[in-house]
Amino acid sequence: MTKRLLLLALSITFTIGEMPAMAHHSAAAFDPNDKVDVTGTVAELAWTSPHARLYIDVVTEDGSVEQWNFELPSPVGLMRKGWRRKDLAVGDTVTARGIRAKNGSTTAVAKAVLNSEGNPLFAGK
Amino acid sequence: MNIKLFFGVAATLLSLHSQAQWFDYPTPGIPRDADGSPDMDAPAPRTETGRPDLSGIWVAADRLEDQCDPGEECIMQMELPADQRDIARSLPDGLPLTPWGEAVRSERASRQSMDDPHARCLPPNFPRAYYFPQYFKIVQTPELMVILHEFNASYRQIFMDGRPLPEEPFPYWSGYSIGHWEGDTLVVESLGYRDDLWLDMQGTPITESARVTERITRDTFGDLSVELTIDDPKAYTRPWTVTLASEAVVDTELIEEICLENEQDVQLFEEL
Numbered sequence: 115m116t117k118r119l120l121l122l123a124l125s126i127t128f129t130i131g132e133m134p135a136m137a138h139h140s141a142a143a144f145d146p147n148d149k150v151d152v153t154g155t156v157a158e159l160a161w162t163s164p165h166a167r168l169y170i171d172v173v174t175e176d177g178s179v180e181q182w183n184f185e186l187p188s189p190v191g192l193m194r195k196g197w198r199r200k201d202l203a204v205g206d207t208v209t210a211r212g213i214r215a216k217n218g219s220t221t222a223v224a225k226a227v228l229n230s231e232g233n234p235l236f237a238g239k
Numbered sequence: 240m241n242i243k244l245f246f247g248v249a250a251t252l253l254s255l256h257s258q259a260q261w262f263d264y265p266t267p268g269i270p271r272d273a274d275g276s277p278d279m280d281a282p283a284p285r286t287e288t289g290r291p292d293l294s295g296i297w298v299a300a301d302r303l304e305d306q307c308d309p310g311e312e313c314i315m316q317m318e319l320p321a322d323q324r325d326i327a328r329s330l331p332d333g334l335p336l337t338p339w340g341e342a343v344r345s346e347r348a349s350r351q352s353m354d355d356p357h358a359r360c361l362p363p364n365f366p367r368a369y370y371f372p373q374y375f376k377i378v379q380t381p382e383l384m385v386i387l388h389e390f391n392a393s394y395r396q397i398f399m400d401g402r403p404l405p406e407e408p409f410p411y412w413s414g415y416s417i418g419h420w421e422g423d424t425l426v427v428e429s430l431g432y433r434d435d436l437w438l439d440m441q442g443t444p445i446t447e448s449a450r451v452t453e454r455i456t457r458d459t460f461g462d463l464s465v466e467l468t469i470d471d472p473k474a475y476t477r478p479w480t481v482t483l484a485s486e487a488v489v490d491t492e493l494i495e496e497i498c499l500e501n502e503q504d505v506q507l508f509e510e511l
Contacts, residue, residue, distance in 0.1 A: 142351040143507035162501035164360065185503075190373060190389065190494045191317035193262065211312075217510050221503075226312040238305040238315035 144223050148214040152182050156206045161189050161199035166236075168202070168227065170210055184210045184224040186236055197236050206230060266295075266489040270460055277489045279461025286379065291423050291457045294379045296493065299323070299370040300462075300484040322370035322483060326439040329481055340444050340474035347442025353508045355437055360498030360505075363390040365413040365429075366451060366467050367438050369483050374493055384418065384425075389493045397427055404430055410447055412436065427453040438469075448473040461487040 154172035166186040171179050186192065189199075202208060207230040212222035227235045270281035284292040299320035307313030327334045336344065347354060357363065363371055365386070373389035382400040387393070397416040408415050408431030418427040434447040445451075449471035456464050463485040470478040 142353045143504055143511060160501060163496045164498045164502055165504075167501065167503075183503075187315055187317060188496060190496050191315060193494060195315045197315075215507055217507060221507075224314050226314060228312065234312040236314050238307045238313055 141223070143216055144213045145216050146213050148216075149211070150182075150214050150222050151209070151211045153207065153209045154182070156202050156204050156208050157181055158204065159199055159202045163190075164188055166192060166199075168208070168210060168224065170208060180220055182210065183219075183221045184212055184227070185222065186224055186227070192236055195236075195238065201235055202229070208235075262491050262494070264490070264492065269489055277461075277487075279459065279487060281460040283457040283460055286381070288381065290420055291425075292379055293377045293384070293425065293455065293457050293463065296374050296376045296488040296491070297463050297485040298374050298488050299372070300486040302372070317372040319372060320370040322439065322481070323367075323372075324440055326367075326370075326441075326443050326481060327479075330479060334443065335476045335479060337472075337474055337476055343444050343474070344442050347437070352440050352442065353511075355440065355442070356435075357390075357437070358504070358508075360391065360502050362393050362412040363388050364432075364436050365395050365416075366453065366465070366483070367436070368393070368395070368413070369465060369467075369485065370439075373496065374488055376493055387493065389496055391498050392495060404428065410434065414449075414451065423456060425453075425455040427451075427455065429453075444471075444474040445469060446471055446473040463487070 152170060152172045154170040157169040157171045158167075160167040160169070166189050168184040168186055170182045170184065172182055174180055192198075209228040209232075210222070210224050211226045212224040215221040224236075226237075229235055266277075270278040270284075272278050284294075286292045299322065301321045302318035303321055303324065305313075305316050305318060307316075321328060334340070334344075352358065357371075363373070368375065368386075368388050368390070371388075371390055375389065376387040378385045378387065382398070384397040384399065386395040386397070388395070395413045395416070397418045399418045399420075401419075402417060404417055405415055410433040411431050412433060414429040415431040416427050416429040418425050420426070429451040430449065432445055432447060432449050432451075436445045437443065438445050449469060451470070452468040454466040454468075458464060465483040465485070466480060467483055468478050468480045469475065
């Protein structure tokens with residue numbers, strides 16, 4: 115129940131806000147109503163422009179592994195808020211929440227990332 | 240001097256130097272208060288010829304706040320300069336668009352700005368480049384001002400050697416610029432823009448017919464002001480003027496951002 119309320123709060127925050135704050139990209143390719151919430155292990159944290167990307171291996175219900183591609187802010191912004199690429203290591207357990215690409219692939223824009231202790235990563239002030 | 244002592248001292252000094260992080264390195268020669276913090280209200284520095292020195296790293300001053308409520312778990316957002324969202328926000332009657340200009344702007348906005356050159360990793364075009372979230376660095380010499388922009392490691396040149404503007408310019412992303420001093424104001428005139436450029440996320444146009452004037456002052460060490468006039472008869476029925484404010488950034492450095500190194504969103508736009 116708490117998780118659903120949190121996702122609802124996130125979606126309200128996102129839709130009331132005007133254009134997304136990331137100057138680089140248009141949100142047109144992602145569906146704000148298609149919310150995802152996955153937990154898995156870090157396959158890679160690509161510290162690249164124009165967006166850092168968090169690749170997460172998630173074990174699905176049938177036991178197979180699917181890889182999610184979560185889009186993060188630019189490393190320029192992340193570094194200025196004090197985040198570093200060593201804040202996550204390959205193999206770390208991580209939870210990511212976001213909105214899915216309209217093409218239905220396992221690609222999303224991350225709205226929140228939590229480490230194995232539930233602490234937010236790549237967060238704002 | 241004892242050779243071992245020499246190398247021991249040298250090694251210690253080198254390791255102390257490398258411990259000072261690149262992005263925290265203190266900017267030399269800037270005005271500071273007694274506690275070492277930068278004095279943003281100090282007078283603007285001057286060159287040997289007595290002109291204001293605009294050199295330094297700058298960022299747009301008026302930025303929209305991170306849209307995350309306290310207690311919420313949100314990813315950070317780069318603070319978006321208000322001018323980037325809407326360059327015309329201070330114009331009481333809005334933009335004096337021609338019918339062509341109005342049609343272009345509406346069409347760009349209707350496609351959720353997917354066609355924004357910035358979203359496709361194309362250059363940060365001046366004057367729009369003044370108000371991206373990224374930093375820019377001004378390097379001022381007596382006859383040439385160079386502006387380095389973080390986004391895509393871009394540059395702009397303002398020539399102050401008396402040369403005239405070109406008569407039949409090949410269209411550029413940031414046009415061609417010349418400047419001269421009027422007292423403490425640098426007056427920059429530019430033309431030769433591409434016909435398809437954006438001035439903000441709404442798709443506010445600037446075209447090949449544009450002549451742009453910037454009146455630039457550095458009122459204090461920490462404040463850069465650009466009075467920007469756009470005179471573009473193809474898109475606007477008359478010139479219009481806005482003021483862009485930037486603030487000095489010190490004790491840090493530009494970060495390299497090469498947009499095409501891992502760009503993946505354009506493919507998603509194409510699929511829509």
